[in-house]
Amino acid sequence: MKRTILTTIAFGMAIIATAQVGGISPEMLGRISQGYTDSPSDKALRNALAGNSINILATNAENAAMIDTHFSDRVKTKGITDQKSSGRCWLFTGLNVLRAAMIEKYDLGSFSFSQNYVFFYDQLEKSNLFLQGVIDTKDLPFDDRKVDWLFSNPIGDGGQFTGVSDLILKYGLVPSEVMPETYSSNNTSQMSAQIKNVLRQGGLRIREFNDEAKASLKGRSAKASAKADAALDQNLQQIKEDVLKDVYRILALCLGVPPTEFEWAMYDAKDNLVSRETYTPQSFYQKFIGEPLNDNYVMLMNDPTREYYKVYEIDYDRHVYDGHNWLYVNLPVDRIKDIATASIKDGKAMYFSCDVGKFLNSKKGVLDIANYDYGSLFGIDLNMDKRQRVMTHASGSSHAMTLMAVDIRDGKPLKWMVENSWGAESGYKGHLIMTDEWFNEYMFRLVAEKKYVPSDILEILKQKPVRLPAWDPMFAPEE
Numbered sequence: 001m002k003r004t005i006l007t008t009i010a011f012g013m014a015i016i017a018t019a020q021v022g023g024i025s026p027e028m029l030g031r032i033s034q035g036y037t038d039s040p041s042d043k044a045l046r047n048a049l050a051g052n053s054i055n056i057l058a059t060n061a062e063n064a065a066m067i068d069t070h071f072s073d074r075v076k077t078k079g080i081t082d083q084k085s086s087g088r089c090w091l092f093t094g095l096n097v098l099r100a101a102m103i104e105k106y107d108l109g110s111f112s113f114s115q116n117y118v119f120f121y122d123q124l125e126k127s128n129l130f131l132q133g134v135i136d137t138k139d140l141p142f143d144d145r146k147v148d149w150l151f152s153n154p155i156g157d158g159g160q161f162t163g164v165s166d167l168i169l170k171y172g173l174v175p176s177e178v179m180p181e182t183y184s185s186n187n188t189s190q191m192s193a194q195i196k197n198v199l200r201q202g203g204l205r206i207r208e209f210n211d212e213a214k215a216s217l218k219g220r221s222a223k224a225s226a227k228a229d230a231a232l233d234q235n236l237q238q239i240k241e242d243v244l245k246d247v248y249r250i251l252a253l254c255l256g257v258p259p260t261e262f263e264w265a266m267y268d269a270k271d272n273l274v275s276r277e278t279y280t281p282q283s284f285y286q287k288f289i290g291e292p293l294n295d296n297y298v299m300l301m302n303d304p305t306r307e308y309y310k311v312y313e314i315d316y317d318r319h320v321y322d323g324h325n326w327l328y329v330n331l332p333v334d335r336i337k338d339i340a341t342a343s344i345k346d347g348k349a350m351y352f353s354c355d356v357g358k359f360l361n362s363k364k365g366v367l368d369i370a371n372y373d374y375g376s377l378f379g380i381d382l383n384m385d386k387r388q389r390v391m392t393h394a395s396g397s398s399h400a401m402t403l404m405a406v407d408i409r410d411g412k413p414l415k416w417m418v419e420n421s422w423g424a425e426s427g428y429k430g431h432l433i434m435t436d437e438w439f440n441e442y443m444f445r446l447v448a449e450k451k452y453v454p455s456d457i458l459e460i461l462k463q464k465p466v467r468l469p470a471w472d473p474m475f476a477p478e479e
Contacts, residue, residue: 045057045377054374054377055372057377058372058373058374058376058377059361059371059372060370060371060372060373062370063368063370063371066364066366067364067366067368067415067433067435068407068415069428069433070407071405071406071407071415071417072406072407072408072409073341073344073345073405073406073407073408074344074404074405074417075100075344075347075348075349075404075405076100076103076104076347077096077099077100077103077349077402077404077419078103078108078109078110078111079110079111079112080419080420080421080423080424080429080430080431081096081112081115081421082421082422082423082424083115083186083421083422084181084186084187085186085187085188085189086157086185086186086187086188087156087157087158087188087477087478087479088115088119088157088158088159088185088188088421088479089158089399089400089401089421089478089479090158090159090160090161090163090164090353090400090477090478090479091115091118091119091122091159091163091164092115092400092421093351093352093353093400093401093402093421093478094161094163094164094165094351094400095112095113095115095118095164095173096112096349096402096419096421097349097350097351097402097447098113098173098289099111099112099113100349100402100404100419101289101348101349102288102289104347106266106268106274106288107268107269108266108267108268108269109267109268109269109270109271111175112175112176113173113174113175113176114173114174114175114176114177114178114179114180115176115181115185116176116179116180116181116182116185116255116256117171117173117174117178117179117258117259117281118164118167118168118171118173119157119185119255120179120251120255120256120258121167121170121171121258122157122159122163122167122319123155123157123195123247123251123255124244124247124248124251125166125167125170125319125320125321125323126155126156126319127154127155127195127199127243127244127247128240128244128321129316129318129319129320129321130150130154130155130199130203131199131202131203131206131240131243131244132240132321133150133316133321134147134150134151134202134203134206134207135206135233135236135237135240137150138206138207138210138236139210139214142207145469145471146469146470149316149470149471150203150316151200151203153470154195154196154199154200154203155192155195155196155199156192156477157188157192157479158476158477158478158479159319159477159478160317160326160353160400160445160477160478161297161299161326161351161400161447162294162299162317162318162319162323162324162325162326162327163318163319163320163323164293164351165293165294165297165324166294166318166319166320166323166324167319167320168285168289168293169292169293169294170320170323171258171281171282172280172281172282172283172284172285172286173281173284173285173288173289174258174259174262174264174279174281174284175264175284177264178259178262178264179256179258179259182254182255182256184254184255185254185255191250191251191254191255194250195247195250195251198243198246198247198250199243199247201243202239202240202242202243202246205239205243206236206239206240209235209236209239210232210236213228213232213235214232216228217229258281259281260280260281261278261279261280262278262279263276263277263278263279264276264277264279264284294324296449296450297447297448297449297450298329298447298448298449298450298453298457298458298461299326299327299328299329299445299446299447300328300329300331300336300339300445300446300447300448300453300457301328301329301330301331301444301445301446302330302331302332302333302336302443302444302445303330303390303444304385304386304387304390305387305390305391306330306466307330308330308331308332309329309330309331309460310329310330310460310463310466311327311328311329311330311460311461311463311464311465311466312327312328312330312465312466312467312468313325313326313327313465313466313467313468314326314467314468314469314470314472315467315468315469315470316470317470317477327461327465328445329457329460329461331457333439333440333443335454335457336443336446337413337439338454339446339448339452339453339454339457340352340403340406340416340446340448341406341408341413342452343448343449343452344403344404344405344406346452348449348452349402349403349404349419350402350403350404350446350447350448351400351402351403351445351446351447352400352401352402352403352418352443352445352446352447353397353398353399353400353401353444353445353446353478354367354397354398354399354401354434354442354443354444354445355395355396355397355398355399355442355444356398356399356401356432356442357398357399358395358438358441358442359371359372359438359442360432362426362427364427364428365426365427365428365429365431365432365433366428366432366433366434366435367432367433367434367435367438367442368434368435368437368438369435369437369438369441370435370437386440386441386442395442396444396476397444397445397476397478398476398478398479399478399479400445400478401418401419401420401421401432402418402419402420403416403417403418403446404417404418404419405417412436413436413439414435414436415433415434415435415436416433416434416436416439417431417432417433417434418431418432418434419431420432445478
């Protein structure tokens, strides 16, 4: 008994000693507390911050004037969309790129594609992607990194351009009035929470059924085991289908039932009737868009943490199980600017994504690294470069918009403009203007038509892609 007590005391003392190493001691606390001096200027700042936002106090008064809104080159667009309280920026952006081309080609007035229609199938396909992923990893332990990632991310409303292209090619398009927005499409969180519960429960059913079936196969002959494996796969597929029925029901109740045929009248910009025809979603897409989206576009990235002029692929970064993972070419930012400029000059808008929350003055609708001076406010040197910010999770792509204007002077871009999907009252008339310096620091992704991409970059696409894991932090879906 004494030996046990002595051992316990010694163990406790070791814990105390260990806790002191690397912890904040009273002496260290005294030293680091000198970071706040309680001087009159510190008191004034403390009082100001107690009742105001950091951005208000960090606003750079020397940069208060509104930026020049003239652009030397601008794609013709009409109307501003609004994704409301949803993470569908990727979908709005992709459809807005196609919308701009359709408005220009057919001289339309106000027009938009139905985001709700494509979103319905996006959620259904993502549900299948998760469930089939659970089947594919059924024999891995539950704490395996890939299995854990699947159950942590069963579904979401964020995404990227390959989702737009795969979904449209598979399901087509319809005008917005054919399948309009609903409360749940504009406010996705509650519907998403219910679908996540259904999927996680279904994923557990799949794994539990698989474990029970494998346990019953022990000791059987190879022939009997092969036959049982085939039956097992059929049973797992049936469980998946049963779960997808529940998902479809939730989607139909919340978003509506997608049309299979519809009549649509097209009016030009002067409100003259051009045509009135009956379409299916596929025939509508073929008539008014028709281009092979998967083959006609190249996804570009500026990621300074990885080698340039290489092709990268992100595992499970797709919306459709039998579709395409996100495949991109990593390039220096100046090469991407050249491609973007060529596209804009030719009247073609592009899918563009960035870290939109950094240095955004939402009232002016301007993204400028000179908007706020956080270092002067707090008296702290903040000097990480883009590579360091990405490495430390301080920055990454967070939002997709439609790049549609550039201001070129003396052969160099001074500023850029995007059409946003936060409503017409947001930013600068529904747009955001970014300085070229901000573009360098916080632009990440661009999707351009192949005809604007130089041949040496197209050659890079012939490389075998470097495959990155689904949980790579750089590749969270845009929202």
